[in-house]
Structure formats: structure tokens, C-alpha cells
Amino acid sequence: MLIANATLPDGRERDVRIADGQIDAVEPSLSGEPDIDAAGKRLFPGALDVHVHFRQPGYSHKETWETGSKSAAAGGVTTVVDQPNTDPATVDGAGFDEKADLAAASYVDYGINGGVTADWDPEELFDRPLFALGEVFLADSTGDMGIDADLFADAVARCATSNRNAKRSDDAAARAAEHDVTITVHAEDADLFDSSVEGVDAGGAGRDADADLWSAFRAAEAEEAAVERAVEVGTGQGTAVHIAHTSTPEGIDAASAGGATCEVTPHHLFLSREDADELGTYGRMNPPLRSEERREAVFERVRDGTVDMIATDHAPHTREEKDVGLWDAPSGVPGVETMLPLLLEEARQGTLSYERVRDLIAANPADVFDLPNKGRIEEGRDADLVLFDPEDAREIRGEDLHSKCEWTPFEGRQGVFPELTLVRGEVVYRDGEFGDAVGRNVRER
Template identity: 75%
Template sequence: MLITNAVLPDDREVDVRIEDGRIAAVEPSLDGTADIDADGKRLFPGAIDVHVHFRQPGFSHKETWETGSKSAAAGGVTTVVDQPNTDPATTDGEGFDRKAELAAASYVDYGINGGVTADWSPEELFERPLFALGEVFLADSTGEMGIDADLFADAVERAGEHDTTVTVHAEDATLFDESVKDMPAVGAGTDANADLWSAFRTPEAEEAAVERAIEVAGDTGTDVHIAHTSTPEGIEAAVDGGATCEVTTHHLFLSRDDLDDLGTHGRMNPPLRDEERRRDVYEAVADGTVDMIATDHAPHTLDEKDAGIWDAPSGVPGVETMLPLLLEEARQDRFSYERVRDLIATTPAETFGLARKGRIKEGYDADLVLFDPTEATEIDAEALHTKCQWTPFAGLPGVFPELTMVRGEVVYQDGEFGDAVGRNVREHGGQ
């Protein structure tokens, strides 16, 4: 395949030749007849979302590997990393194998994270093509994945022995503000007083847990990655401690000011923060302090979210809207295209050892996204492909791809999908 007249994130106009699923040449001009004439449109490396919940097995009414990966492809995401809190949880060999069977339906490449619980089986997990440990819940009060410091330390040590990163959900439940629960919670759904959730799960809880996770990891040499940092304090603690960190699109673009409209649809963990903190987080993303953007794509049905603030499940969808929202920031000259590329592709690939992903360069996988940088559209929930069929970003402008390619195979083009070609990146030498 030959793509001609494409503009890269660094503004070079090039032709790109693809052979056997990889980029064979990137030059100002290449011989041959164009299969795709980009006509001056932007060509990006495919986005790598290191934090999704595709819900299978166990919760396929919310999302499946097919629907989630289609949503990813339509949003320019070519690799996803799925988290372990499914049913069964991915905490032993049986859980991993069950998820791997279902992941064969994926339209994009993927990694499978192993979970840590009191009865996890590290011997079985590390025998399999595991992407990382995570999302490891350190001192968290939600769900059944929370572990104590001793078990966390054991997991970190075992991960280090297998050169595996530990991804940490950092919230210290002892610093949640329990007095908030005594306040009246009015309504449900979009009529709920959803700000109570943000008041309950305090910013201090994040910073303390980040510091604790890094301290426990100590001198093991194990790589620690902090998931969904939502505060400037949490980001600073991660950077100071030598950990990498991600920021989600909802913490980047939404704040407590949006909760009057979102209601319980805006409940997530960590919660939305005040507008001043959101601006500080945005600045840390823009100036290079934050390593990457991820989505924590965590779909629930509208019926599930339309509950009281203490009963609604936490989480929002986002895998299809991440890159379009960031490309709109670049279109408005708030981010450079190179910064967007680094946040969603180059740095995630380097951080997690995906040696042939994240760049448009000879020898790399032909994971490519083509879009018109002048074409922004309003995000419409009905046009998205996630099974839950809603989004917290409805009405915001986004620049959506017109073509997404995984290892040289077109998986999405102009609203139509190709074949499900996804494979486990750890089964192919980390590629």
C-alpha cells in the first residue's frame, strides 16, 4: 500500500509505503501509484489507550470486545489495554484465558492486565502474555479489588522479578470525607447532587496514595505507573517519586462545574475536581509534565447511571472521543500536533515497551490514523459505537478520523468497519 501527500505531526509532507503490515518507507516522494491520496490531510500513529474496561467477561450488557474495539477504531485508537475487574477477574490463569478467548473479537491490538487480590495466582498470570499488573487498587474502598500494603508490596516485588509494570489506582480511603454522607443527596440521574461524590473522595486521598505506592515500591526497581491522576498534587507526587502517570480526558476537560448538567453520569473514581485544579492538570498535560492521556473507558448503561449519587456505578465511556478531543485542542492551537502524538502514541509505546508502535517510521507497525484537521464535528452520543450509547462529552467539538489502520489493515473508514484483526501485543515480542 502507498499513502501519498500526508502531513505528519511535525508538519513534514510525506509518502508512506506499507509492506507486510509495517512501514517500509517514509519519504517526501515515493514511486508508485497511490492507494490512498491523503491530499494534505494529517497522518498520525494510532493512539494507544493504556486504560480501558471492555467489560467482558461478565458484563457484556455494558460493553463487549467487539463493540469496545469498534469504538476504539472509530476514534483512532489502534491498541488498548484492558483492566482486570471483570467476572471472572483476571487474577489467575483461568481468568486470563477466558478473557483472551473473548479478545479475539477485537478490531484493534490489545494488552490484558492481570489483577491483584487476596487470592490472586501470580504463578499462573506471569506464565501468560500479560501486559502489566493493574489496575491495582491500593487502599481503595470501591469494588472487590482493594488490597493492603503488604499484599501490594508482594505484588510489586513479583512484578519486578518479571519486568512487569504495576499500574496503581491511587486513592487512600482513610482520607475520604465521611461527613459528606450525612448531607442530603437530592435526586438521581441528571437531577442528582453529584458534587457530593467529589466532596467525598478528596484530593488529599489521591496525593497520599501516590506517595504511599511509590514508598512501598521502594528500591525494587519495579516500574510504577499511576492511573488517572486527577489533581496537580497527585501528578507532582508521581513525578517526584519517579513514577509515570496518565490523565484521563474527563479529568482534562471536565470539572465539578459540569456536574449540574452531568449528575450521576459524571460520577467516576477519582471524581471530577474543582475548576482550578482542572486547569492546573491541563497545564501539566500541555507543558510535558504528564506522560500520557488515557480514557479509563468504563461504560455503564443509562439505566445503571440513573440512580442516586451513592448507588450509581462509577465510570464513563471515552475510548472513541479521546483523540478527537485532543485533535480539536491542536486545531485551536492550544496543543501542538507533536504534543498530541506524544501523549497518545509515542510515550505510551516507550513506557510500556511496545517497540514497534507509536511512531510513523520505517520498521514500525503500520498503525495509522488519517484525519482532516479542518473538519470538527459536534460529539453526538448516537453516532458513537460504544454499547452504552452515551458520552459525558456530548456537544463538545472533536476532530474524528476518516481512516484507521492496524498493522496495515484498514479497520475503519468513513463509517464502515473492516475485519477484526486485533492481537495480543505481548504474544508478539512486545510489538
């Protein structure tokens, strides 16, 4: 395939030739009849969303690898990383293998994160093509994958001394070879949740509870303290620590100061407690929405480079599950299809540069998680590419999206959606139509 006259994120106009699934050449002018004339359009590297919950196995009524990956492709995401809190949880070899079989239905490339519980089997997990350890919690009661601090410390130590790519053998040196297994930490300290918030003792007071109650309960201070503890334990062992879904400027600064990387979700970047009344239980997520002042401070850290990447924490639930009382509603919102369109709208409006968007959704995730074939439009990289018209903004509507849950917290906002998405040179989405499911595990190259 030859794409001609495309404008890259840095503003250069280039022709891009694709051969054997990779970018073969990027030049001002390449010979041959172009398959696509991209004049007036922008060509981006495909987005890497390192934090999704595609819900299989166990919760296919919410999402499947097919529906979730179609949603990703339609939103310009070409690689996703799935988290371990499925049923069964991805905490041992059998759990990994079951999820890997289901992931064969993916339209985009993927990674599979392992999890840590009291029953986890690190030897079997590290024997698989594992992406990382994900959604590891610092304290019990923070979620389905909750663990205590001692178990977290043990997981950190194992990641510093385990070789996830070594096959089972009696070679002690190989099995103990140091390997850089990143731990993705859900950083909230449950001991600092504010149980004095009025209404907590009443269990949220049902359907009419103040929608802001969840944010008041899961106090912002709980994030900063947990980030500091995660950084202390992780860096002390020489293990790479990545902080998931940071929602406060204090948490971001603590991660940066401690040498950890961090991500921010679109919902924490664009929504705040001022949106709580309108969203109701559809706006319940962990961590919760923060004050508008904190949201603005988070946005500034995204803009200035302190934040490493945007990741969605795509966590779909059905309307029936969400349309209940605050304390009964599950936490989480969909977002894999709207992440890049929302950021491209910011670039269109001039509040973020196109280069910064590229770094947040592609270049930085590829660097942080050691994916040398992803994240940039360069010769020899995978031809994971997204083409869009930068002026073709449209209203985001849940009924137009492809997630199985069919709703979005960004209803009515503007987004710039891709017209073409390629995964290793294969068309997986074009003008509303899907190609073949070509996804593969990025750790199996």
C-alpha cells in the first residue's frame, strides 16, 4: 500500500509505503500509483491503550474481545492491554490460557496483564507471553483484585527477579535472570477513604443519593498516599512501576518525583465533580471524578509533559447494571473508542499539539512498555496507522459507538474520528466497515 501526501503529527507532508506489514519507507515523494491520496488529512501512528477491561472470560454480557476490539479499531486504537480482573482472574497459567484463546477474536493487537492475589502463581504467569502485572492494588477492599501491602511487596520482589520469557527448566540462572516486568498499580489507599461523608453509613441512600457522594468518599488524599507507597516499594526493589489512572495533580507529581510513570484517563481529563449530577451513577468510577480545580491541574500536567500517557480504563457495564442506587452500581465507564477522537478535537482547537497527542497515545506507551515496533511512523515499524480529516469533527453519541454497552459518559461532546485504521498494514476499519480480526499478542513476536 502507498499512502501519498499525508500530514504527519509533526506537520511534515510525506508519502508512506507499507510492505509485509511494516512501514517500508517514509519520504517526501515515493514512486508508484498511490492507493490512498491523503492530501489534507493527517496520518497518525495507531494508539496504544494500555488499560482496558474487555470483560472476557466471565462477563461477556458487558463486552467481548470482538466488540471491544472493534470499538478500539473504530477509535484509532491498534493495540490494547487487557487487565486481569475477569472470571477466572488472570492470576495463573490456566487463567492466562483461557483469556488468550478468547483474545484470538481481537481486531487489534493486544497484551494480557497478569494479576496478583493471595492465590496467584507467578511461576506459571511468567512462563506465558505476559505483558505486565496490571491493576495491582496496594490495599484490600479497593476492588476485585485487591491485595494487601505485604503481598504487593512480594509481587514487586518477584518481578525484579523473574524471567517471564524463560520456559520451565532446571536452569536456576535462567529462571532467576533479572527481567524488567512492569507493575501497573491501582493507587488508592482504602484506609484513607472518608467514611464521615454524610450518607455513607446509609449505603448511598439508593437511587436518589447525591451523585457526588462517591467522589467525596474516595478522597483525593487516598491516591497520593498510595502512589508514594507504591513508588517507595517498587523503586526500592528496582522494579518498574506504572501508576494507573492518576486522577489528581498530587498523585501525578508523586509518581513523577519517585521515578514512576503514570497515565491519565479521558474521563479524569475531561470530566469533574461538576458533571456528577448529570452523569449520576454512570459517572461512578475508581478513582472517582475530582474537583474542577484538580481536573484543570491534571490537564496542565498532561499538556506540559509530566503525564506519560493517556489510557482509558475502558470498563463497560450495561445500562441495567448502572441504573441502580449509587452504592449498588458498578464502577467504570467505556472509553476505548472515544480517547483519540477527544484528544484530536483538543488538537483541532489548539489546546494540545498534534505531536503531544502522538506522544501521549503512541510514542510514550511504546517506549515505556518496550514495544520497539509500535508507536511511531518510521521505517521498520509496524504499519499501525490511523488516517483522519482534522476538520471532520462530529458529535459523540453512544448509539453510534461499537462497545457492547452502547453508552458513553461523553455524550454530546465533539470528537474527530478516524476514517481508516490499519493494524500491521491490514485494514481493520474503514469508513464504518470492519476488516478481519488480525490481532495478535505483542509479546509473542
